[in-house]
Amino acid sequence: MKPKTNSVGTIELTFEIIEIVKERGEAGVAEIAKVLDQPKSTVHSHLSTLEQNEYLVAENGSYQLGLRFLDLGEITRKRKKIYREGKDEVEKLAENTGELASILVEEHGRGVFLCRPKGENAVQLDSYDGYRIHLHTTAAGKPILAHKSKAEIQRIIDYHGLPRRTENTIVDTDELFEHLTEVREQGIAFDDEERLRGLRCVGAPIRNGEDEVVGTVSLAGPTSRLQGDVFHEEYPDLVQQAANVIELGITHG
Template structure:
């Protein structure tokens, strides 16, 4: 099989942008040190990015520019499922008072398309556009449970099972058992597997072939998300929202 050919200079540009995001801004010297790239190379890439308005400069510090937001909004707004899911996400947040989320998969990672906060919602690190590993979130596990086995294996080979907390599933067999249980009961639970103390109930959104195209969830502190409220009340609300999204997708 012929290997894809990549452009080294372009890959360097993306490495610089990713590091700028990770550091929330940096100067030439810090970027060069972190990435092990000559300062002159880093400088040339930053000058080019700034000229094309993809980074901004304050003093000696460069940051990712707002033009990326325009790209993200363009991408999100062209997705039919976003417009269909958003009212249900907002309704879940209002009804439960907690944080509700909608996630899709791309390149083996989950990407949050939208979120809504109820009047009791806790503040967490997620935001629209953020990408997360699938194995450590309720949303991601709900989607993995409704993907072809070969696709799940491909994602795990590429992305691994990185531990995020003490409860993260890091063994394939254990994960496969969890996915089978999710398929049987219709929803997934995240027991603080990405963020300690945060519990989540998520339901998959599937197409006519029962393949996942997204997932919707409600998240809240473990002190509130427990017992019958978690296993019955919230799970039924989340599955109902997923069902509405599926129906609207089929008839839109």
């Protein structure tokens, strides 16, 4: 993760426009120009270029993201060995538990879900494949933070902060470092309604052949089902077993 330095203004504006269209679903020239405080002519030029190159689609005066992003995203995902080796295992985990399973990796100090297969009882959440989260808010992200150096963790905190998602989110730096020490020692992470109220999650690290943590596997579900031995013993065992299988595939596959 690097700070934004020496960026090219026109390119950065293009990405800001893409982000606005993504967040709003669709947006027109005037709306985007107002948000960015840019001339309509400048915004229109960027939008037209993106449309001509098939990254945006124009419809009734508004612009939407084009399916070319889907092509790029799927190519990127399939190049990740952790995805290729782990996809079937987390799908099996979701099917066997009925809950929401996931593989998460870190990029630029944020967590990115590579896949989120749903079991038959899985809750509907705000997240999806490719969704980015703050690592400190969930059991899917904590093992990644826990195996970074203190300096690396601090850089992520300095850049992204420790935003509060619920009243249970850890937002104090000292408390987080203490908590991450426990995660590292136990080899398992718990999220007790720290990202979403009513949701619990269990996560375990996935290591490569050099013993580096390259991602996590996790299970998430409502507090009504993830409690007692299920939350503290059964599901932790299952995610650790899944992580072990994925690690073997990454190392020897």
